[in-house]
Every structure is written in C-alpha cells, then in structure tokens.
Amino acid sequence: MFARNVSIHLKPNSSVAFTKQIENETLPTLRKHAGFKGELTFLAPGGTEAVGISLWDNKENAEAYGRTGYPEVMKNLNQFVEGTPNVRTYEVSNSTFHNIAATVAV
Helix, strand or coil: CEEEEEEEEECCCCHHHHHHHHHHHHHHHHHCCCCEEEEEEEECCCCCEEEEEEEECCHHHHHHHHHHHHHHHHHHHHHHEEEEEEEEEEECCCCCHHHCCCCCCC
16 A cells, blocks of 8 residues: 655645635545545644645555646645645555555565
8 A cells, every 4th residue: 555645835724725625626536546545634733734645555556646636636726735745655564544454565
C-alpha cells in the first residue's frame, strides 16, 4: 500500500469552505480512481494548515492519480491555498486503516 501526503497552507478564514470542498468535490474525484483506498484530511488548530493523506493499493495507481487526478483536485482547491502544496509519496509499512495489512519488500 502507498500513501500520498499533501501539506497545504490555507488562506485566512478558508478552512470551513475548504472542508466542504473536500467533502463535495475531492472525495468523489478520489473514489473514481483505480486503487484508491481512503482519505484522511487534517486541519491544524487555527485552520491555516491542512494535511491530506490518501491511501492507494499500489505505487502505480498512486502515481497515476498524481498525474491525472491531482491536477484536477488542486484546480478546485486553489482558491483556498497559499503557495505550493508539498506532496510526498510513501510506502506504508504498518496500518490499521481498513484492517489492510501492509507489506514491505525487504
């Protein structure tokens, strides 16, 4: 399993609208992509920073989303974002999320 971690600085007073946009637009978009397993979105106290972690069944599907779905998602979220989001991809080494066992090639 792979995880995409997106860190975002939000514009002032945009956290409520950002959260609604995630629920109404981003999550339906993610669900359309092959290999999507789940999404966690976090808001820092004060609502100026957000982190989204999406989980994917394999690296290829995570990368495919990065090329095709992520630009669409960010186009819809840009009205709430200051600066450039930081995106990192990780191989999941342990997870209790959805009771999916993650394996790491050794």
